Amino acid sequence: MKSETLLALDTGTQSVRALLFDLRGNLLAKARVPLEAYFSAKPGWAEQEPEYYWKALCQACQELWLQPGVDKTAIVGVTVTTQRSTVINLDKDGKPLRPAIVWLDQRRTPLFDPIKGKWGLLFKVAGIRPTIEYFQQEAESNWLRYYQPEIWEKTHKYLFLSGYQIFRLTGRFADSVASQVGYVPLDYKNLRWASNGDWKWAGLRIPPEKLPELVSPTAIIGQISPGAAAETGIPIGLPLIASAADKACEVLGAGGIASHIGCLSYGTAATFNVTSPKYVEAIPFIPPYPSAIPGAYNLEILISRGYWMVSWFKQEFGQRELQLAEERGIAPELLFDELLQQVSPGSNGLLLQPYWSPGLKVPGPEARGSIIGFSDVHTRAHLYRAILEGLAYALREGRDRVEKKTKLAVTELRVAGGGSQSAGAMQLTADIFGLPASRPHVYEASGLGAAIDTAVGLKLHPSFEVAVKEMTRTAQTFEPNPRTREIYDGLFYEVYSKMYQRLNPLYHKIHKIIR
Template identity: 65%
Template sequence: MPAENLLAIDNGTQSVRALLFDPRGNLLAKQRIPIESYYSEGPGLAEQDPLVFWNAVCQACQGLWQQPGVDRGSIAAVALTTQRSTLVNVDREGRPLRPAIHWLDQRETKGLKPVSGLWGLAFALAGASDTVAYLQAEAEVNWIRKFQPEIWDKTYKYLFLSGYLTFMLTGRFVDSVGSQVGYVPFDYKTQKWAGKHDWKWQAVPMDPRVLPELVPPGQPLGEITPEAAAATGIPVGLKLIAAAADKACEVIGSGALDPHIACLSYGTTATINTTHDRYIEIIPLIPPYPSAVPGAYNLELQIFRGYWMVSWFKQEFGHEERLRASEQGVEAEIFFDELVRQAPPGSDGLVLQPYWSPGLRKPGPEARGAVIGFADVHTRAHLYRAILEGLAYALREGAERTSKSSGVKIEALRVAGGGSQSDAGMQLTADVFGLAASRPHVYEASGLGAAIDAAVGIGLHPDFASAVREMTRVSQTFEPDPKVHAIYDELYAKVYLKMYDRLKPLYQAMQKLGG
C-alpha cells in the first residue's frame, strides 16, 4: 500500500504536538508534549531556550511512534506549523546565540532614528509617523542591535521559530512564506523580502543575507536529514513541505477558505481571519498576513491576550472549579459552562472591553481593559460571562471592519482554539454575531491546515480547494437565537462600540501618569 498519511508538527505556545492525518483529514494519532512557554528575567521580557522547542519536537515524534497502529512507513510527507513571531539568532552551524525572544515579549527600543528621506516625508504627510515609530520600537532586532551588539555581530541567520526548526529538520536555512509574521523587512503584498529601496530596511536595518530563503506554502523546504531522523524517528529523506504559521494553518484547517467564512481563533490571542486573494489593509500600514494558501492573504484582527483572560479568571476567581476538577481528575474548564448559564445574556448590564494588552492594530497603545455597569446583582458568573461576551463583541467589531474594507460580507463562522470546546461559548458567539458558528471536526485545526499544505504539495489532492473540501468538515453548528441576538445587538451598538472613545481620554491620562 503506497504511503499517503501526513505528519504535522505543531509547535504552539503551551505545547508541541505530533499529529498523524490521513488524506481525508482524519486524525489517526496524536502525541502532545507540554512546554514551558517562556521564562522572564525582567518586566515585560519573555524568552526561551530554542532547544526546549526542538527537544519537545523530538519527544512528540518519538512518542507518536509508540502508539498502537502507527506505521512510519505510511507517512508520505511532513509539514511544520509554529507559533508566530518567536525569533532565534543562530551562527553558521545553526547554533542559537541567545535565548529565543518569545512572541509574548513586550520589550521596546526607544530613541531610534526615525525613517528619513522621501519615505519619512511621505509618512509625515500621511500622519503615519507614529505608526512607523511604533513598529521600529517593537522590532526585536533593533533591541538586539542596540543592547547586545556582540550577539548581532555574530548572527549568521535571523530566524523565526519555524525557520529554526526547519533547519533542525533539514539542515537548510529556509522558511515558508506563510510563516513570515513579525518585524522583519518582509513585503506582505508581494510576499517576498522587501525591495532594496523599501522603507522597512531603514526601520529594521539588517544585511539581507541574515534572512533565510523563502518557499511558498505547498512547496518542499528540504528533506529530513539523518541527524534529524535519529533524533525524531521521522524516516530519513522524507520531504518537509512548507506550511504556514499556526493561525494561517488554523484558517484552512477549519475550512475557512471562502472569504464569506470567517475563522475565529479562541486562543491565547483571539483573532478573526478571512482568506482573500487581494491585498487589503484594514488598518493603514498594518498588512494582511500570508495565508497557508500560496499567493493569498489572511485579513486578521487580533485581541491580544484574548482567551488568556479565561485562564486569568480561572486562576483568580475559579478556585471552586479547580478544586472540583482536581477531585474528579478532569480539566477545570468543563465546569465553566455552568458559570455562563448562571448569568443571563448581556450579564445584567455588565459590559467588558477586552483591551488587557493593547497593540497597534486596534485600539491604540494607550488603551486598557475596562468593565462597566457593576451593580449589587453581579456575581463572578456575570463577570465570567462578560469576559466571553466582550471578546465576542471585539471580534464582531473586527468582522464588521473586515467586511467594510473588503466589500465581502461575512456569512458564517468557524471557531477553533481552546475556547471552541465550550458549548456555552459557541452558542454565545453565534448569538453575539447573529451568525451560525461551527466547530471543526478536529480540535487540532492548525495541525490539519499544515497537513493540507503537505497533501497538496505531494499531489494527494490536486489543489487547495479540493484539499479543504476533502479534509475539513464541521462537527457541530450552533444557530443564533433571534431574541438573544436582539439583546446583544442593542448592548453592542449602544454601549460597547461607544466605550473606547468615551474612555480614551482617561486611558491617555493614565498613560501619562505611568499607571
C-alpha cells in the same frame, strides 16, 4: 494497499503536537508534549530556550511512534507549523546565541533611530508616525541592536521558530513566506522580502543576509536529515513541505478558503480571519498576512491576549473550580462552562473591552483593558461571561471592518482553538455575530491545515478546493438565538462600539502619567 499519511508538527504556545493525518483529514494518532510558555528574567520579558522547543518536538515524535497502529513507512510527507513571532538568533554554526524572544514578550526599545527622509514625511502627513514608531519600538531586532549589540553582531541567521525547526530538520536556512508574521522586512503584498528602498529596512535595520530564504506554501523545503531522523525517529529523506504559521494553517484547516466564511481562533491570541485572493488592508497601513494558500491573504483582526484572559481569570478567580475539578477527576472547562451558564446574556450590563495588550493601530499603542457597568449584583460568574462576550464583541467589530473594506458579507463562522471547546462560548459567539458558528471536525485545526498544504504540495490532492472538500468538514453548529441576539446588538451598538473612542483620551493620560 497501504494508506498514505501526513505528519504535521505543530508547536503552539502551550504544547508541541505530533499529528498523523490521512488524506480524508482524519486524525489517526496524536502525541502532545506540554510546554512552559516562557520564563522571565525581567518583568515583561518572555523567553524560552530554542533547544527546549526542539527537545519537545523530538519527544512528541518519539511518543507518536508508540501509538497503536502508527506505521512510519506510510508517511509520505512532513510539515511544520508554529506559534508566530517568536524569534531566534543563530551563529554561523547554527547554534542559538541567546534564548528565543517569545511572541508574548513586552519589552520595548527607545526610539533612537526614527525614520527620516521621504518616508518620514509621508508617515507624518498620513498621521501614522506614532504607529510606525510603535512598530520600531516593538521590533525585537531593534532591541537586540540597542541592548545586545555583541549578540546581534554574531548573529548569522535571524529566524522565527518555524525557520529554526526547519533548519534542525533539514539543515537548510529557509522558511515559508506564510510564516513571516512579525517584525521583519516582508513585502506583504508581493509575498517576498521587501525591495531596496522600502522603509522597513530603515525601520528594522536587519541585514538581508541574516534572513532565511523564503519559499511558498506547498513547496518542498528539504528532506529529513540523518541527524534529525536519529533524534525524532522520522524516516531519513522524507520531504518536508512548507505550510504556514499556526493561525493561517488554522484558517485552512477550518475550511475557510472562501471569503464568506469568517474564521475565529479562540487561542492564546484571539483572531478573526477571512481569506482573500486580493491584497486588502482592512486597517489602513496594516497589511493582511500571508495565507496558507500560495498567493492569497488572510485579513486578520487580532486580540493579542485573547483567550489568555480566560487563563488569567482561572488563575486569579477560579481556584474553586480548579480544585473541584481535581477532586472529581474532570476537566476544569466543564465547571467553567457551568459558571458561564449561571449568568444571562449581556452579563447584566457588565461590559469588558479586552485590550489587555495594545496593538499597532486598532486598538492603538495607548490602549488598555476596561470593564464598565459594575453593580452590587455582579459576581465572578458575571466577570467570566463578560470576558468571553468582550472578546466576541471585539472580533465582531473586526468582522464589520473587514466587510466594509471588502464589500463582501460574512455569512457563516468557523471557530477553532481551545475556546471553541466550550459550548457556552460557541453559543454566545453565534448570538453576538448573529451567524451560525461551527466547530471543525477535529480540534487540531492548525495541524490539519498544515497537512492540507502537504497533501497539495505532494500532488496527493490536485487543488486546495479538492483538498479542503476531502479533508475538512464541520462538527456541531450553533445557531443564533433571535432574542439573545437582540440584547447583544443593543449592547454592541449602543455601548461597546463607543467605549474605545470615549476612553481613548483617558488611556493617553494614563500612558503619559506612568511613562
